[in-house]
Amino acid sequence: MEEKEKETKQAIKKGGMYENIDVSKKGLTITILVLSLVFVALMIYLVVRG
Amino acid sequence: MNKPNETIKAPLSEQEILAKKELKEQRKRDISEFIINYSLYILLVGFIIFVTIMRPRFISINSIVNIITQTAFRLPIALGVGGIIVLTGTDLSAGRIIGLTAIITASLLQRGDYPNIMYEGLADNPMPILLVLLIVVIVGGIFGAFNGFFVAKFKLHPFIVTLSTQLIVYAISLQYIQLGKNNGQPVGGLRQDFSDKIIGSVSIFGINIQYLVFYAIILVALMWFIWNKTVIGKNMYAVGCNPEAANVSGISVFKTIMTVFIMAGMLYGVNGFFTSAYVGSNNAATGVNFELDAIAACVIGGVSFSGGVGKIKGVVIGVFLLQLITASFIFLGVDANLQYAIKGLVILLATSIDMRKYLVRK
Numbered sequence A: 001m002e003e004k005e006k007e008t009k010q011a012i013k014k015g016g017m018y019e020n021i022d023v024s025k026k027g028l029t030i031t032i033l034v035l036s037l038v039f040v041a042l043m044i045y046l047v048v049r050g
Numbered sequence B: 001m002n003k004p005n006e007t008i009k010a011p012l013s014e015q016e017i018l019a020k021k022e023l024k025e026q027r028k029r030d031i032s033e034f035i036i037n038y039s040l041y042i043l044l045v046g047f048i049i050f051v052t053i054m055r056p057r058f059i060s061i062n063s064i065v066n067i068i069t070q071t072a073f074r075l076p077i078a079l080g081v082g083g084i085i086v087l088t089g090t091d092l093s094a095g096r097i098i099g100l101t102a103i104i105t106a107s108l109l110q111r112g113d114y115p116n117i118m119y120e121g122l123a124d125n126p127m128p129i130l131l132v133l134l135i136v137v138i139v140g141g142i143f144g145a146f147n148g149f150f151v152a153k154f155k156l157h158p159f160i161v162t163l164s165t166q167l168i169v170y171a172i173s174l175q176y177i178q179l180g181k182n183n184g185q186p187v188g189g190l191r192q193d194f195s196d197k198i199i200g201s202v203s204i205f206g207i208n209i210q211y212l213v214f215y216a217i218i219l220v221a222l223m224w225f226i227w228n229k230t231v232i233g234k235n236m237y238a239v240g241c242n243p244e245a246a247n248v249s250g251i252s253v254f255k256t257i258m259t260v261f262i263m264a265g266m267l268y269g270v271n272g273f274f275t276s277a278y279v280g281s282n283n284a285a286t287g288v289n290f291e292l293d294a295i296a297a298c299v300i301g302g303v304s305f306s307g308g309v310g311k312i313k314g315v316v317i318g319v320f321l322l323q324l325i326t327a328s329f330i331f332l333g334v335d336a337n338l339q340y341a342i343k344g345l346v347i348l349l350a351t352s353i354d355m356r357k358y359l360v361r362k
Helices: A002-013 A026-048 B016-039 B039-054 B061-086 B094-108 B129-154 B158-176 B193-197 B211-229 B231-241 B244-249 B253-279 B290-300 B310-334 B338-361
Strands: B201-204 B207-210
Touching: A002 B244, A026 B039, A026 B094, A026 B338, B016 B039, B039 B231, B039 B310, B061 B094, B061 B207, B061 B211, B061 B231, B061 B253, B061 B290, B061 B310, B061 B338, B094 B129, B094 B158, B094 B253, B094 B290, B094 B310, B129 B158, B129 B193, B129 B253, B193 B211, B207 B211, B211 B253, B211 B310, B231 B244, B231 B253, B244 B253, B290 B310, B290 B338, B310 B338
Parallel strands: none
Antiparallel strands: B201 B207
16 A cells, blocks of 8 residues: 555656646647647848848 | 569568558657757757858857856756756746845955955955855755745745745845945955955967866765665655655655755855856845746756756756857847746746647656
8 A cells, every 4th residue: 555655656756846737738739730830920020120 | 573682572462561551650650749849949049050151250169168157157046946856847037036145155254454344354364165156055954944845844835935935035135234334235346355256267379268277176066976876856846756665665755855955055056156256246126036937948948847857968058058049148248038938938938849749748
């Protein structure tokens, strides 16, 4: 029992700042794509502004 | 009639067709994963190409040497912070420790004829430069140990511990610049022999390269050795990956955390030593926000907040890319407000990619 608790604790500890995060991969992919688009848009804005 | 070398193709079975289809889909998935994982680098390379087209002088030798010098200047702090991030921590006090060590360096290496000299005794007996380096490395190490102790012993979150240290160090810096005849003024009037040893340059194939770059190369080599070839480095990755498992396997988590924080503090000391010569006139605000750029550089370079992931190569690339972005803003004439927004966007993107990679691994 104690051993099992230890294993669970180890599993929980893993992941550092992201430990126990519960987010969807799809959501993050969309975020990455949107941020990339915003980055490109900013660059275009810089060109247009001269 | 068939030629002897000609192979006869048998019709594909249903299973083979399915396997082929699966393989094709897997390839598609691999390509999209690659594009997402490397989207930041793809964007940055695109951005650099764009800046080069807009301002061809951006890739001139002088410009590249300047970016490399800036990278060398920012590398020690990033190497220190990188180790702490591998331990799933962060260090908000790094910039202030650099500020304090820069002020201490400047105060101990002032010219004898400088009117506001902090320690008048040093006018007749100048201090050896290496001794000053040793002093600031020890000072940095002490603050690193302070941070490490609270994180390792009391399991306090590094964010809070280093935030407190940041404020304490700032107060010390403010008090320190009041000493002697300085009276709160920026500490300047550095000895020429000291400045020459840091920001002096040597000509290689007609290109002037500051000594600072060579010191940074030595530090990178040293840290690469520590991270990859020593027990400390291996323990650091193990503790960062899973502290409980590391503890069960006989690794002293306390000692490892302390060592990494002390090492980081010592690197901040070295960075402060460089900064004093680089800046010339040091005050309590010296080094402010340096840690934010260092954290950003580490994340861009692939040092993961999930812990146990990160390479020296990544830290160097991260610092270089960040300096490249900063330099490109100057070439494009982007105003400072927008620069912060773009840097913030890059950090957010890097963190999202890092988190997604973690989810995929999990």
